[in-house]
Amino acid sequence: MGTPRDDREEKTPAPSTTLSPSAEFPPLSAGDLAALGRLGRQWRLNDRVRALPVDPGVSEVRRPTDTTGAGTGPPGPFQPEHPGYLAATAGAERGDTPPGRAAGRLRRLLLGPPLASAAVLRERMPKLVALPVLSSDLLSSVAYGPEAMLTVLLLAGSGALGLSLPIAAALVVLMVTVGVSYRQTVYAYPHGAGSYLVASDSIGPRAGLAAAAGLILDYILTVSVSVAAGVAAVTSALPTLTPLAVPLALAVIGLLLAGNLRGVRVAGNVFAAPTYLFLAAVVGLVAVGLGQAAARGFTPVAPAPTPAVQGLSLLLVLRAFASGATSMTGIEAVSNAVPVFRPTEWRNARTVLTWMVGILVVLFVGLTLLIHLNGLVPRRDETLLSQLAHRTFPHGPWYPLIQVATALVLLFAANTAFNDLPRLLYFMARDSYVPRRFLHMGDRLAFSNGLVTLAACAALIVVAFGGHTQSLIPLYAVGVFLAFTLSQAGMVNHWRRHRGAGWRRRACLNGVGALLSAVVLLTAAVTKFAEGAWLVVLAVPLLVWLFLRVRRHYDRVRDALSPQAAVLAHPPRAGVAADPAAVLPQQVRHLFVVPVVRLNQAALRTLAYVGSLGQPTLAVHVSPEEQEARRFHDQWDAWGNHIPLETILSPHRVTVAPLARYVRALRRGRPDVTVTVVVPEVVVEHPWQRVLHHRTERRLRRAVRRVPGIVVTNMPTHLPR
Template sequence: MLLRMVGREWGRVSVGPEAWREALPVDPDIGSYPEPAQIVPARFGRFVRVLPLSEQPSGTGAGGPAAFAGGAAAPTGFGARLRRAVLGAPLRSTAIARERMRKLVALPVLSADALSSVAYGPEAMLVVLVLAGTAGLAYAVPVALAIAFLMLAVGLSYRQTIRAYPHGGGSYIVATDNLGRMPGLVAAAGLMTDYVLTVAVSVSSGVAAVTSALPGLNDEAVLIGVLVIALLLAGNLRGVRQAGAVFAAPTYAFVVAIAALVAFGLYHAAGRGFEPVPTPQLHAAEGVGLLLVMRAFASGSTAMTGIEAISNAVPAFKPVPWRNARTTLSWMIGLLVALFAGTVAMVHLEGVIPNSQETVLSQLAHRSFGSGGMYVFTQAATALVLLLAANTAYNDFPRVLFLLARDNYAPRIFTRLGDRLAFSNGIIVLSVAAAIVYVAFEGRTASLIPLYAVGVFLAFTLSQSGMVVHWWRRRDRHWRKSLCFNVTGAVLSALVFVTAGITKFTEGAWVAILAVAGFLLVTTRIRRHYDRVTAALRLHPQMIEIPGGTLPPPPDPCSPAHGGRAGLKDAENAKNTDDSEEEDTPEEIRHLSVVPIDALHQASVRALAYAASLQQPVLALHVSPSDEDAERFREAWLLWGDHLPLRIVVSPYRAIVAPLISYIEALHHQRPDLTITVIIPEIVVRHWWHRVLHSPLAGRLRRALRHLPKIVVTTVPFHVQEGALRTERPPQMAGLSHND
């Protein structure tokens, strides 16, 4: 075992682990974070205060209102002040508590994307059929019935997905688990295309609802849409979440509005014996044929977007989560079919045709309600639910990017939480991509729909195909029934995907297909780079990094670990000293080297060897997201030989950097007289375009710790070139950068 071999070499040149521990001038056990189960939000909040790492939690260890970052210097520059004003203060001392939603809250929150598609799905179908004139519109009801059947089939298929994946089963996870990595990446490409277009289409449809009520704003539609996307960006960077009655209200308002519209329309139609109103005389641009009908079917099927949202969010439900999720999904499918079918029925009965100046839904509302309060309510509810549907993508897109980055298919910066505990980098990428697409297609929903269908049904097809393989392998109770449901969903989804790809290729579907191909190319090349770096970091017998026979310094009499009342008293006095830097000679400077490491590999062992060669006390620091990860690292450390003091911090955050900063701050507050040198292993790549794939941890630590005196951040470079690495020995390391 290479770790054991490296450990033996260390033992040959270094004193025993106890001597290193005796030399520590601090007590590394400075508290811990509360268990995740202990983090309970206040009655009306999502954020809970987590006690600082230097304090031991008492009782529940959490509670009370959200608290902002403490201890950090207030922003002084204009850019910092502007960022704080727009995005809010950092939430470094808070954690997000997982909310458990009731079905009545989960239904509108998770169904907004699917239900809001009623605002543009029927119209997208009619826009295609109207090309064949009056004869084409006669196919609206049969095509709508086929789409309703597809909704039921796919909905029943996702009920099986929820049963098989009670902890959440998105298309990327299901396809990867059952079909392999490449199908999983294709599913992720379809999902991410879907989320970008969800924002663009929802915003364009919302703006169309506004301009239908206020025609004077028609010329400003593109600008309004871009401003809405900017508003969504700012709100999500601040950490806005979809939760609670506030976010449920727009969806319920939209359902009430459409139900009232259909009810009033049917009442009026009943007065004339349900005789359809004749449509205006239309000139056919092309004849009715199978190709036209299939195009209309593919366009109208975009009303199914968002169906998989509930299967992704199973853990968010109250117990029993999977059962409540299945029930909520059934309610959503029932509402979606009813609203979609009701809208198409009203179109047929009222003789409404698509109009570039006014949406189909607005025309129906005018005929049912006139121009009074109910019309305004319907248009406002439509705009709000579409805005909420766009915001749904801001929760899901960054999460898919996080999963890809975790699997080394995307830059690791997408695993990072921002100051407001949101995946800020993913949110920014989504906003920029959606804005580009929106502007490129001038905010026209009809032009965006052809792109939409490809990504949506590509993800549906692979997810349902993955479930077919899952049931075939498992063959547990009721597996045949579940397999039949998923086979039906997979076949129908594949039919829509192929139809949309072929019939709408020249209308814009080629853009979505090209985006998927480009996504696969980029992600596979990113994975190849990370695999090369991993191979270069792997420990090799011929490249064992050792500290060159150095010895630690004699024990510090001020160290509490050294024992005795005098040592404790001196340490207490050191806490009360001013944080000014007043050492005049090298002999007056007291040192501690802290080496953050994520795993034991060539770069981290090199950093440890460099730290040990400085003949100063060394403390290795590992921040772990879970107890299981912490135990695995502890086992590897013991196998290496436990030569240096180690502190493992198990964090309740999904982030690693914030707890790392908190721990270093706690060490400084424990011994403000110490000069703490943070030694970070740094991956140095040859090409500039590879730099974005490696997180610049040193820069982030410098910015976060700059307000504290006597903190030095330095890097130990590890060069990776074409799969090989340079072999500088630790004592001769060059190119060290530092902040003092």
């Protein structure tokens, strides 16, 4: 897996990029900053704008003080940090309504108290916690990987089972090759994101997106299939629970989601134990089984005769090789999760990856060898691991311990996906290929949106397949080995481009890994196409197309909203009127429109507010008939006719649509004027009371949202309590 000398031959890596909450707020480019300076120098504002009528440091900001000036009582919602900076306390972040406070208490009960952004480094995992958390998927696959290989070989009869040893040897070569490749990947790309980052950087963006699509499908399938398999193990032991298989699977997914929403460190401490229990149980099984085999001189037991249903061929051998390669799902987990390690991140990640691959090889080889020596044959009613445990431990508590450990590790193997997929989505969101909400860190510094998305997709699959997701297993190899192939091909280009010490040796190693991974990929895609692999073959290009569409949208938004674009589209010239997209206050002309249904206190407060702004104002009344319109005009005249009034007759009693059409017509008549519609609103105390009042503002905003230069807002009037 590499030596210290290998590390010295390579150049010093770039410092690791920390996953930071600040990624949601990318900095402006130098060109945008220069454009801001040019725009700012032409601003002209009245001095009253900066003469604030309130003190920003009002008493609510500061902690209560006694007569001596010393602080007393709990801190207020804000605390002065630096001149011009306030720090929000937990009190400021809590809801200020009864439902908001209740939701906050429930959230704290389920997830724990919020963590400050500065705690991101403390949430890292030590190696002994990261090993079981990131390897649960990889190590649990030895429970079904050897059996998948032997099940294919059995099609050619029990005589073909002897090929399991040379195929296993080839798989060990593939495991070590891919493991060494990912060690080099971790070192060359210490920020994480694994296959996506390597393929994007060394081959091209579309290759990176294809690798990401394969990994996304693999992670979602990992959760749904692992949980369903674990629940199946439980219901097999307790058949009375079989009708509850789907609810149990959903409950496990919910448990995994809740644990990971509590943060990386908490989830690691909670879900590490099942993996260590499984590791100890299987290592004990292999050790005792080899001891028993040594006592009889390692003489293999002949397997039960099984007739062939198809001839032995190269294609069958390749299918067995591809099926056994499912034991490698999860080997890329460390490269995707480098930022969760404690410093030095890349070094600790490489150490854990070495342990993972070493343990995988030992368990895979040991179980395959023991299955061969004991002459075991795949059966429908019992797994090979269960048969082997029965044969090795016919009496005592060890057999049920192994079964319990296997069920637990299958249930919680999905935790690897909960660790890796949100971080993959984070890096893709940083590159604008998926929604930027995946950049957001939740209260506990976990990528909440990514976690919830993963849980929702996995739960949907479990429900859609009724908890029987075995038909999804053939899809595994296609997605994950697509990522392996692109990652290692990308590393070949990486070494060719940088040409450091020993680059030819490294490139050859990655080239062999890419070739072997491509063989598995093509074999799985061809031989399992009819079994469901066609879904992945179609889903990958569809996902890549969606990623590119998202990126195109974000590029368009960035170009349209850039300060440089504002300067180019609307050259600022002081004193010259421009359209409402102008970026200088002296260029903006206003027209305020106030819809008035009746002259009550809400309408009068709105008219007073708009009139105080000193801008042109027009009142609009929509009436269902002329008689009511005349009556309203009499009321308007009695008030004093201080603001121009326009009345719209709507004989079919429709209100919002004619009002929206009228506002759009005003805007078309003067494209250089910003039309601001201020709607009087009555604010009620209880949510149920909202249905008793019209929501005119929201409906009007939806009706005119596509028209530039129209602003819809409201003037609230609160009912007395």
